[in-house]
Amino acid sequence: MSLLNVTHLGKSFGGNRAVDGVSFSVAKGELLALIGPNGAGKSTTFNMVNGQLKADTGSIQLEGQELIGRKPRDIWRLGVGRTFQIAETFGSLTVVENVQMALLSSDGLLFSMWRRAAAHKRDEALALLAQVGMAAQADRPCSVLAYGDVKRVELAIAMANRPKLLLMDEPTAGMAPKERNELMALTKQLVIERGIAVLFTEHSMDVVFAYADRMIVLARGRLIAEGKPAEIRDHPKVQEVYFGTGKTFEKKATGAMA
Template sequence: MAEPLLRVESLSKAYGGVQAVKDVSFTLVPGEILALIGPNGAGKSTCFNMVNGQIEPSGGRIFIDGQDTAGMSPRQIWRLGVGRTFQVAAVFSSMTVRENVQMALLSHENRTNVFWRQARQMESGKADEILELIGMASHADRPCAEMAYGDVKRLELAIALANDPKLLLMDEPAAGMAPRERVELMALTGRIARERNIGVLFTEHDMDVVFAHADRLMVLNRGELIAEGDPEEVRHNPQVRATYLGEGLVYDQAKTKVTT
């Protein structure tokens, strides 16, 4: 088995007397797509943001590619080769699609202090390669303000890939998208992750997306990890069914759909 790209050991976070995350441990290997799910208030976002450096853990350790991230800022963690997308996509709406990717590339290379007239000529070829990879080459010159939300989410993925990440963190990537767009985005993410050997950790409420695209699932409840395994194992786990998915859950594999 491959060496872990991400290793989390006994991660915990307390806010006063409230234990948001309690003694959570897991690993993620290159090329693997791992979903972190659970009911509202389970501690998913807290756990996710500790990995990204936005929240400081109360206890435990996080290693990315063997390096302890204790005390690192989100930007320092990004520099380790960590890409990030957000629940609400954030792009520069006044710029074109290509210019957004160019800015991400220049940031990765610490060249954001150049004049914009010069910057517009830099990294355009590499930006176009990334846009080709995600199927948006024909949109390169479009202003982002004119784009549909599904295309903005795909552009956000392109921006995350500009960092040439080893690890990709995706916070509810399907949020706000139409059902078909959700499937297409996650299928695209999975293909790129396997081609480039990128580890993907994502949180998601859409169970269609989770069960169709995750290699492995972790389920949190009240800050504790209650189940971990492949989709089939988690789907039939009695504790998961009782606390999150529901006792009457039936998963229709043929339709890639969760029903009750």
Template structure:
């Protein structure tokens, strides 16, 4: 498979504390890959280095064979990397479709057009992105009244507006009800399959991880301790010990 992202010997230290230590991995085109681990394992730190919010202490990040280490977040975004966050950041005073239109204006370098005519810009295109995340029926609702799960879907639509080749999703189902979590990740899996977008995501819900990931990586105390298929990770003794305290949840998942 074609490699879209390569991370080599990534490291981040704070006054001698290693938050991420010598982490190397790759993500293939059209791959849905999970990065899991207990709280404090270094997942968000790793994401912040990939997207340019943090400068690595050492290591290199390559996108499509081109080095992006040290670039600013907007430069990395322009090269085809999108991101969603644990906490949604939509404009509550705007409607659903207006939020997507704003993202499209940024993508098309038309932010200067924020004026009385801006409401007409890219409306049809925005509606198509809302259809992708199954929110076209809520296009004209204000974001302030949306359920949290719908805000997560809207954030996904906004991230897709730039047509990223790689999408980083930091705990995409955090705070959502069980049924909404499953529905959102099925939607993401469909987008990966239909559009060939690569997705790297962090997640604490093991049902979501095992059901949808093509490949799983496990971080513990900043180090990548194993990676493999859901079955390989589920049966890994190190994962059972450091991530799930002896493997109780894995045993439950295996017997479910």
């Protein structure tokens, strides 16, 4: 059964139709990759699901609840977590305090200034950090972490509201190949264990083909293909529109795709 249902989604900027009648769904326990060339409408679609942009037409429903018209913080409280292309953490706070801030927000206590983050659900924050392999660095400032570790902290923050749906915008951007695979393998593990649905955008095709259960491809604001990675790899329209002439997805020796 689908957790997220997007139907006939549309968005225009002036005379430019950035997203034109896009429909797709995401099921519990599924990683759905949203890909396409520059200007395809990926970011616009992604930001409408998150509430950062309001759709002109269509519907976005999470377990039957309409998300269009809701603010991002209200969508977050309905069970939609998000990570960003550029990791967003408080560098002056420790790793565990960053997660505790997210827990404060989830509990509706973020603006109760008399509460110190360090006193709020430290054990729960440590448990989240343990899930992403960061418990040992809990009391270090985020500002001194390697970038791959900051991405792990961001994932723990995104999990603080026990999301049903996790939105990941370019989750492996700026990461080395080993770090990319470790982060996505961790995400896949959390998806399986918790039955979370994940919608992610990604430019690294090795990541997409290695970890996505299904893929949707946009071009010029329209959905041109949808299916499992093997189907998308061999899809003639994807080869033509997404890559242009002369380029194809090729299997590497490791079994990943290029």
